[in-house]
Amino acid sequence: MGDIFDTHSHYNDSAFDSDREELLGSLFAGGLCAAVNQGTDVPSSEWGIEYSKKYKGMYAAVGLHPECLSENSFEDLKVIKKLAGFPKVVAIGEIGLDYYYDIPRELQKDIFIRQLELADELSLPVNIHDRDAHGDTLEILRKYKPKGILHCFSGSTEMALEVVKLGMYIGFGGVITFKNARKTVEAARAVPLENIVLETDCPYLSPVPNRGKRNDSSNIIYTAQTIAEIKGLSTEEILKATKSNAERVYNVSI
Numbered sequence: 001m002g003d004i005f006d007t008h009s010h011y012n013d014s015a016f017d018s019d020r021e022e023l024l025g026s027l028f029a030g031g032l033c034a035a036v037n038q039g040t041d042v043p044s045s046e047w048g049i050e051y052s053k054k055y056k057g058m059y060a061a062v063g064l065h066p067e068c069l070s071e072n073s074f075e076d077l078k079v080i081k082k083l084a085g086f087p088k089v090v091a092i093g094e095i096g097l098d099y100y101y102d103i104p105r106e107l108q109k110d111i112f113i114r115q116l117e118l119a120d121e122l123s124l125p126v127n128i129h130d131r132d133a134h135g136d137t138l139e140i141l142r143k144y145k146p147k148g149i150l151h152c153f154s155g156s157t158e159m160a161l162e163v164v165k166l167g168m169y170i171g172f173g174g175v176i177t178f179k180n181a182r183k184t185v186e187a188a189r190a191v192p193l194e195n196i197v198l199e200t201d202c203p204y205l206s207p208v209p210n211r212g213k214r215n216d217s218s219n220i221i222y223t224a225q226t227i228a229e230i231k232g233l234s235t236e237e238i239l240k241a242t243k244s245n246a247e248r249v250y251n252v253s254i
């Protein structure tokens with residue numbers, strides 16, 4: 001134990017308001033060695049930095065999520081740039097494209113690309129959200145070649161392998177344990193273990209057997225079990241390998 005590295009979490013979410021300190025205390029005292037809180041806007045990015053001071057294992061990613069864009073986003077980018085310089089900020093995230101919601105696509109692409117350029121300028125990895133936008137995401141990744149993680153992977157095996165070829169990591173979470181996740185299982189089978197990291201996206205996307213309940217980093221064990229079955233390895237081996245992958249991509253040493 002002690003090998004759970006949650007590369008993508010949202011502990012600032014109001015779902016944790018009633019018991020956040022108790023929960024984080026018990027997670028970090030248990031199997032969780034590190035959690036990266038993803039920023040979706042300026043306040044959640046600031047939150048991650050504040051909490052990274054409170055807990056040794058807490059790290060922050062700062063960024064603007066495609067669902068959180070507005071006419072203020074260009075101003076917000078300046079704040080994100082400043083926040084990115086704080087200690088324990090390990091990535092620009094959560095950034096990317098979301099075509100499920102009706103958010104102007106040109107604005108999404110513009111803000112996404114500016115954040116990729118910022119990450120490059122600051123030599124930081126990125127954490128990327130891609131929902132129903134595989135074509136444009138891949139096109140942008142090919143062009144800008146960022147370092148980092150494509151989170152909550154939902155694309156094809158072919159796309160996963162191309163992302164890996166670009167030198168990126170694939171984040172798998174609770175979805176891989178769902179009954180209808182055949183495509184994701186096939187992608188995980190094809191992606192080399194050296195390119196896989198684990199995540200929750202908590203409070204969302206709890207794995208089976210806790211599907212539908214509030215998610216937290218302890219549930220990563222179920223995702224690791226599923227990947228262990230796919231890869232023919234033990235759960236411990238998966239946790240160990242993905243922890244060391246996460247340390248490599250986020251440039252931290254736990």
Ligand code: NI
Pocket residue numbers: 008010038094201
């Ligand atoms: Ni997320």
